[in-house]
Every structure is written in structure tokens, then in C-alpha cells.
Amino acid sequence: MVDLSLRLGVVAAGPQPILPLAASHLTYATASGTWVGPVDLTIGQTGATVVLGPNGAGKSILLRLLHGLLEPTTGSVSWNGRPLDRDTRRRQAMVFQDPVVLRRSVAANLRYALRIHGFRGAALRDQVDEWLCRAGLTQLARRPATVLSGGEKQRLAVARALCGRPEVLFLDEPGANLDGASIIAIEDLLRAARDGGTKLILVTHDLNQARRIADDVVFMVAGKAKERAPASQFFDAPATDEARAFIDGRIVL
Amino acid sequence: MQDFGDAFGLAFGLILGGDPDLAEIVGLSLRVTLIAVALSCAIGFPLGAATAIMRFPGRQGVVVAMNALMGLPPVVVGLLVYMLLSNAGPLGVLQLLYTPTAMIIAQCVLVTPIVAALTRQTVEDLAGEYDEQLRSLGVGVSGQAATLLWDARFSLLTTALAGFGRAIAEVGAVITVGGNIDHVTRVMTTAIAVETSKGNLGLALALGIILILLAMAVNGLAMTLRSQWMGRVYG
Numbered sequence: 001m002v003d004l005s006l007r008l009g010v011v012a013a014g015p016q017p018i019l020p021l022a023a024s025h026l027t028y029a030t031a032s033g034t035w036v037g038p039v040d041l042t043i044g045q046t047g048a049t050v051v052l053g054p055n056g057a058g059k060s061i062l063l064r065l066l067h068g069l070l071e072p073t074t075g076s077v078s079w080n081g082r083p084l085d086r087d088t089r090r091r092q093a094m095v096f097q098d099p100v101v102l103r104r105s106v107a108a109n110l111r112y113a114l115r116i117h118g119f120r121g122a123a124l125r126d127q128v129d130e131w132l133c134r135a136g137l138t139q140l141a142r143r144p145a146t147v148l149s150g151g152e153k154q155r156l157a158v159a160r161a162l163c164g165r166p167e168v169l170f171l172d173e174p175g176a177n178l179d180g181a182s183i184i185a186i187e188d189l190l191r192a193a194r195d196g197g198t199k200l201i202l203v204t205h206d207l208n209q210a211r212r213i214a215d216d217v218v219f220m221v222a223g224k225a226k227e228r229a230p231a232s233q234f235f236d237a238p239a240t241d242e243a244r245a246f247i248d249g250r251i252v253l
Numbered sequence: 254m255q256d257f258g259d260a261f262g263l264a265f266g267l268i269l270g271g272d273p274d275l276a277e278i279v280g281l282s283l284r285v286t287l288i289a290v291a292l293s294c295a296i297g298f299p300l301g302a303a304t305a306i307m308r309f310p311g312r313q314g315v316v317v318a319m320n321a322l323m324g325l326p327p328v329v330v331g332l333l334v335y336m337l338l339s340n341a342g343p344l345g346v347l348q349l350l351y352t353p354t355a356m357i358i359a360q361c362v363l364v365t366p367i368v369a370a371l372t373r374q375t376v377e378d379l380a381g382e383y384d385e386q387l388r389s390l391g392v393g394v395s396g397q398a399a400t401l402l403w404d405a406r407f408s409l410l411t412t413a414l415a416g417f418g419r420a421i422a423e424v425g426a427v428i429t430v431g432g433n434i435d436h437v438t439r440v441m442t443t444a445i446a447v448e449t450s451k452g453n454l455g456l457a458l459a460l461g462i463i464l465i466l467l468a469m470a471v472n473g474l475a476m477t478l479r480s481q482w483m484g485r486v487y488g
Contacts, residue, residue: 069385089391100386103379103404112400116390 018079018088019045026075036061036223047215048200058223059203060172067094067170093166097173099157101145109145117164135159151182158189171202219243260458282440286420289360293368301372302398322366331429334359351432359426364416371412376401
């Protein structure tokens with residue numbers, strides 16, 4: 001069977017990449033104060049960008065602003081020069097600190113996300129089985145997702161986010177309050193996704209996790225991006241006093 | 254106490270005797286109420302879900318009105334539906350007054366605000382939990398409503414049962430628009446009202462007991478189906 005585009009002499013073009021992601025003079029303020037910004041930031045197409053900083057630095061708010069769950073007070077977020085639209089929304093995903101699981105079985109949670117991405121019939125069933133296997137949840141497929149342990153819920157949330165093969169995956173403290181084995185399982189999924197071409201943008205205050213995953217680091221303090229550097233440079237020779245204090249385990253206010 | 258004893262005896266005698274008039278009244282009661290509740294759910298579930306997740310000017314007013322309408326006086330509803338369906342009313346041409354259809358309409362008007370208001374509360378609670386996740390997945394408003402209604406389905410069954418309880422026990426509206434015509438629009442509650450007015454307190458009480466047993470049976474059946482459904486969904 002001859003591809004129609006070849007017969008017509010048309011070069012089939014894939015969809016435009018949605019990265020780089022650019023935040024321009026981004027701020028988020030409420031009546032009680034300014035939580036983020038101004039932040040100017042450009043995030044490239046590959047690897048894992050870790051947003052690091054102490055509690056209350058505005059990391060999670062920044063993540064929600066970038067993902068489009070919060071409207072910035074001023075400034076803008078652009079995806080490869082374009083504002084967020086429905087297509088760009090479908091090509092990214094997010095995993096929350098407290099995993100939100102639908103009140104359905106584990107398999108039905110995956111089925112729900114896969115349907116959104118257009119899977120039907122046998123392909124849908126195959127994908128559900130594949131992601132159950134990848135997340136180590138095959139034995140729990142028919143169990144209500146709400147009764148899973150914290151680590152199992154987070155694995156399900158990560159698998160559900162990844163099953164649509166997002167180009168960008170946002171993660172808000174995905175290892176918070178989890179045991180070591182669960183964190184390793186989740187990081188394995190994330191590394192596989194990164195190696196498969198998914199851009200990871202991960203918020204954490206866990207230095208060890210940042211060291212394991214980060215290709216580059218955005219260091220935030222008091223709502224501002226204080227430092228941006230490749231991971232090795234950031235951890236070996238931080239440029240700011242705040243970053244040095246944070247890495248040394250001294251509290252940064 | 255003698256009256257109560259007699260009433261229980263009479264009630265069970267009527268049930269066990271398979272009285273055809275009683276069967277007809279019970280059948281009509283169930284038919285009218287179940288259709289009215291089904292229609293109310295068809296309207297109230299999406300209405301409640303939409304009010305829960307959509308933000309629009311005047312939303313708070315809609316929520317207050319919806320809650321207030323839960324306490325609609327049945328007689329007033331009966332009167333309004335009567336005025337709509339009477340020959341002089343805008344829908345008089347349909348000739349529905351004193352038919353089971355009129356009773357269904359009246360019960361539907363009475364029950365829909367209950368279903369909508371309770372659905373709004375249930376869905377709003379769940380939406381607080383799901384909101385960011387669904388938006389993150391790119392689910393639109395109608396998709397969110399469908400997801401929330403589906404995931405709240407076991408709670409919403411209780412909402413439907415609340416509507417059923419209100420409808421099956423209601424007398425003011427159905428007697429106004431149905432007229433309590435024997436073999437046409439006589440239901441349990443209107444029959445009780447008639448027997449009471451005739452002084453047949455024992456028979457009225459017996460019918461009351463049957464009505465309560467009926468309501469309990471429907472609730473019990475719904476709860477059994479719910480647990481079997483949950484078992485099938487979750488294996």
C-alpha cells in the first residue's frame with residue numbers, strides 16, 4: 001500500500017514541537033501577597049529540568065503556571081512561541097504531589113486517560129496491559145484505585161500521565177512521603193520516559209532526588225528564580241549564597 | 254393499640270390476599286413515582302453537575318434558589334401544574350389533567366430540585382478533588398460533568414432514593430392534578446387520604462403500612478443492586 005502523501009509528492013510533516021517553553025516576566029499574586037515572580041525562564045526540549053528550592057519558594061505555583069492550571073497575574077507562558085491551546089494541552093501531562101485517582105479500578109484509571117488520547121478497542125486494551133505492567137500494577141488492575149497505598153497511587157498517577165506519551169511531563173514533588181522502594185519505582189518510570197524523549201519538569205525540595213534526576217536546575221527562593229545552571233555545575237559550584245546554603249543544608253529564607 | 258393491631262392484620266391480609274384493587278393502586282403508585290424520579294434524575298443530574306462545575310454570574314443565586322426549591326409545598330406545585338394543564342391553561346389542549354401523566358409531571362416538578370440540589374453538592378465535593386487533574390488531562394466542561402457524575406454514581410443513587418421517598422409519600426400535588434379517580438389516578442397516598450376522610454382509619458393505616466413497606470423494599474432493592482454493582486465494578 002502506497003502512502004498517499006508520497007503518491008502526491010507531499011512530505012508528511014509531524015506536528016510542530018511544543019517546546020521550548022518560555023515564561024516571560026511571569027508573576028502570580030493574590031490579596032495576601034506575591035507568590036511568584038517576576039520569573040523569566042526558557043526550558044528546552046530534552047532532559048530533566050528540576051525546580052529546586054526550600055518549602056514556600058513558589059515552586060508548585062510556578063509549575064501550575066507553566067502547565068496552565070493557574071492564570072498568571074502578569075506575564076505570559078508560551079509554547080514554542082504560541083500560547084497554550086487544546087492541542088498543546090493534550091501533549092503535556094502533570095503528576096501531583098497528592099496523587100488524584102479516579103473512583104474507579106486501577107485499569108479504568110488508565111483506560112480513562114488512554115481514551116482521551118484516542119485509543120479504542122484492542123489498542124486500548126493492549127495499552128492498558130502495557131502500562132499496568134510498566135507500573136508494576138498488573139496484579140492490582142481490578143482493585144479500586146482509592147484503596148491503593150500512597151506509593152501505588154503515585155505509580156498509577158505517573159503511568160496515567162505517561163500513557164498518552166506526553167512531550168512534557170510536569171511533576172510536583174512526586175516522591176513526597178513515599179518509601180524508598182516506591183521512589184525508585186517512580187524514578188525508573190521517569191528515566192524511561194526521559195530516555196524516550198519526554199521532557200521532565202520536576203519540582204522537589206529533595207536534594208538527593210534532584211541529583212539523581214536533574215540535567216539542569218532552576219533554583220527558586222521567595223518566588224524568584226535565583227539561579228539556573230546545568231546540574232553538575234549547580235551542585236558542584238553554586239553561583240549564589242542562597243543555593244550554597246541550601247545545598248549545605250542550611251535553611252534559606 | 255387495638256386499632257394498630259387490626260391495621261397490621263388488615264395490611265398483611267390485603268397483601269397476602271392478593272387484592273386486585275390494592276395491586277392496581279400499588280402498581281400505579283410505583284409507575285408514576287418511578288417515571289417521575291427517572292425524569293427528575295435525567296434533568297437534575299446534569300443540571301446539578303453543571304451548577305457545581307461552571308462559574309457564571311448569578312451562580313450563587315441559582316444555588317440558593319435550587320436549595321430553597323427543595324422545600325416546595327406539594328399543594329402549591331399541584332396548583333401550578335393544575336393551572337398549566339386545565340382547559341384554560343397554556344397546556345390545556347393536551348388534555349392531561351386527571352391522568353397519571355399529570356401526576357408524573359407534578360411529582361417531577363417536586364423532585365427535580367431535590368435531585369439537582371443534592372447532585373450539585375455531591376459533584377461539587379468531588380470536583381474539588383478532581384478539578385486540577387481533569388483540567389490537566391484537557392477534559393472539557395461536558396467531559397468533566399460526565400466524569401464526575403459517573404464517579405459519584407454510588408452517592409447519586411442515594412440522591413435518587415431521596416427523590417423517590419419524596420415522590421412516593423407525596424399526596425397534595427397528585428390529588429390536585431390526578432383527582433384520585435378510582436381505577437384511573439388513585440395511588441397509595443390519595444387512597445389513604447380518602448379512606449381517612451371516610452372514617453376507615455383501619456384501612457387507611459393498613460395502606461400506610463403497605464406504603465412504608467413498599468418504600469423500604471425499593472430502598473433495600475436499590476442498596477442491594479448498588480453493592481452488587483460496586484462488586485462487579487471493582488471485582
